[in-house]
Amino acid sequence: MATKRTTAPKAARNPVPAEPAKCPPCGGTGTVAATVRVGRKRRPVGQQDGLCLNCFGTGTDPES
Structure with a gap:
């Protein structure tokens, strides 16, 4: 009989931080x-x- 897993998989424990959303007017450059x-x-002119x-x-x- 297989044993039960007691901890979450490594990917679920250390999620990759999501990139912040880009600013719509400047497109993420910071200048317009x-x-x-x-x-x-x-x-x-x-x-x-x-x-x-x-x-x-x-x-x-x-x-x-």
Whole structure:
């Protein structure tokens, strides 16, 4: 007759930590593109990188 297992398998005892979810606006990079506007008519001339205000540059979703 087989003996009963008294402990959980090793995989169940030491689960692998899940990766944190990526921030949706920046895609996990922590930066977003901001359009640069110049002139009286405020025409767009380019883009520059800015800090993501949703995750404050961490790249992880603050809701998870």
